[in-house]
Amino acid sequence: MLFRFIKKTPNLNFIGNRKFFFLTSGILSIVSIIFMIIKGLNFGIDFKGGLLIETSFSKNIEIVQIRTKLRGIVPGDFSIQSLDNSKSNYLIKVETYSSVKGNNQKLISEIKSNLNKEYTDVDYRRLEYVGPTVSKELIKAGIYSILIAIGAMLIYIWFRFELPFAIGAVIALIHDIVLTVGMFSISSLEFNLATVAAILLIIGYSMNDTVVVYDRIRENLKKYRKISIILLLNKSVNETLSRTINTTATTILALLALFIFGGNIIKDFSFAMIWGILIGTYSSILIATPVLVFLNIKRNENKED
């Protein structure tokens, strides 16, 4: 075909250059962790608790106008952000405090009535309030679900392959998660429930990619008994490279469409997934497979399939 990138099975030396990739990933992971520790994450209201109101005004107004309107009634910090660079769509985020129970509902109605008094036809497009107990539970649920996902993948790969494969896959997974969370820390993008969902998808996708390569390695281990492990791993990666690239390409294309045309609400979600899928593809080729060199995979005791 005219556009076919890889006509024959390529022969790129991925495994031979493993030290370079490990070093790169190692540095990136350390940078990510340092950022997570020092800068932290920009948690959304799902995890921090708080109030979010998306408003649409019938005429253009300035941020300052809303700010002065709200300053008197909101007791804590709040931020106002313009959406789609318009002067009529705004996102108001308010930090709420748990000390006064029930007052947050009062705050919501006060904000609304104050805006309604000043402007006609205010459209409250979205309102989200997450109370302090719920946000704590959501953090817990988020952390648990990621840990459970990693555990489930470990067990599944162990069950379908051998333990070294499972360990290799999990190392790659943790790498993907660290780099994704690190990216959120560095870019200050909002980290919320949807981000956790994206991380879970990334775990699933990265495993998906890794499994296809591993499947090929398992097969080649039976087929070629003479060649060295390094060559065998390299051969397997190269044989599946065309498939890996094509699948990643179609998935990224689909996600790009969401990112560009899907609207504000899923923009960050799509971005997290695009990033994670790129990282996941990278890691299944350049981390999950080369790491097997160190994990002592057995050649002769292959399971019958």
Next chain:
Amino acid sequence: MKKINTKFLVTLFIIVFSLLYAIPALFQNHKLFPKYFDAKSIRLGLDLQGGSQLLLQVETEAALNEKLQNFTEDIRNKLEENKFSFENISKVDNKVIISFTNKNSLEKAFKINKDFPTLEFKRDDLLINASFNEEYLKDYNSSLMIQSLEIIRKRIDEVGTNEPIIQIQGNQRILVQLPGLKDPDRIKSLLGKTAKMNFRLVDEKNMQSINEKKYFVGSEIIEHADMQVSYVIKKRVGVSGDNLVDASASVDQFNRPIVSIRFDSIGSRKFADLTSKNVGKRFAIVLDNKVISAPVIQEPIPTGNAQISGNFTFETANDLAILLRAGSLPAPISIAEERTVGPSLGKDSIKAGSVSLMIAFGLVLVYMFLIYGKVAFIANSVLIINILFLVSWLVLLEATLTLPGIAGIALTVGMAVDANVLIFERIREEQLLGRSKISSIETGFSQAFRAILDANVTTLIAAVILFFMGSGPIRGFSITLGLGVFSTIICTMVISRLLINYFYIQNRERNLKL
């Protein structure tokens, strides 16, 4: 090739069946599409159709506290009734503590534990601690939740929204979903009120010293709901709001909004008693620890019909009537989480979601064609059927489609071709090894199947975990992602195979170029 023909027919039947569900659901509101037989539509999540989701926290501790406070009084009465001597009795946190001056009187008094089967009595030096026993707490909690659920349902039904979902979630929470609700504020204010009403006498004797003293024996200070006045009100309840049978909003002779109420027989008797014995005195109508009004009793009211006048507007009078009709909540509730999407954002999201889905579809189809040429015809046809399956399953299972759910469909579009790619690449390799056409297709499929299955199971695991972790929109994502995995596997193993067989085995003149 008879076998293939039967398979082909069955597959065709399934495809047509899915189309019958999927197409009307997809184009239901389209002008060009005629409305034919009872078309089922996709159920849209609150983020797409607009509406409110509220997570209500039932403060069961508050109800238990109140209950224990009542028990404290009961125990005190019982002790006094039996002339058991004790030093002091009070409620501290979740315990009733009775103190004694000597062991002897403690042992005598301990016998009253038989009169309170729901409490557990424990000796502790010169003290008796009484607290609710575990079993009772559990029963009480669940009955409290069920009662709360019933009353919340009544209140929401009174306001009238379409198809509300109200369910108990966990130990202390009630999830309320109100699709298509335009003004959540009204329902929120209705749900937030306990609506515990009672009629109590004003403690006229102590009214003069209201500013000097803070505590009164048998009375308490209660503020007016709207005015800057306070009253000293007797703790003893004259008539409780539980004895109401009906309440409705109406107007008095001056056209001011009022709430008319009617008591049941016990309530009527008590009310008649209260009003006949206290003519000329004031009684207060207390709602959720605020005085609504404190009128002077002009004459005895024996009928059991009464009117509440206060600083009402027509709307607040109507709301109060609704609350009184639905009954009071057994425990206060608060809003722990709220997610409301207005109808305009919902419409925008549907538009943005479908546009991006179409574009994702188009991009993937074109990419496949550019990379694989004619063979992409198979992958692309399978992809289209795959998505139709997915949509028809959503309709059949009455699953909820959310905006992240649309993202899940787009992801399925992106990831689904993978299975076909794996098969194509595999068949190509088998051919390069010198196998025959039929044999390379057979081996290609069986070799690729293992990888396809293993790879898809990992995505499925992620989807299942997401399903249990997430609620609302995120759950919608896990549903389309999970269903997408199933339909991808089925489509690849059945339809791809059929198509490849059809094009390359049946039509002998074609070469298998992959």
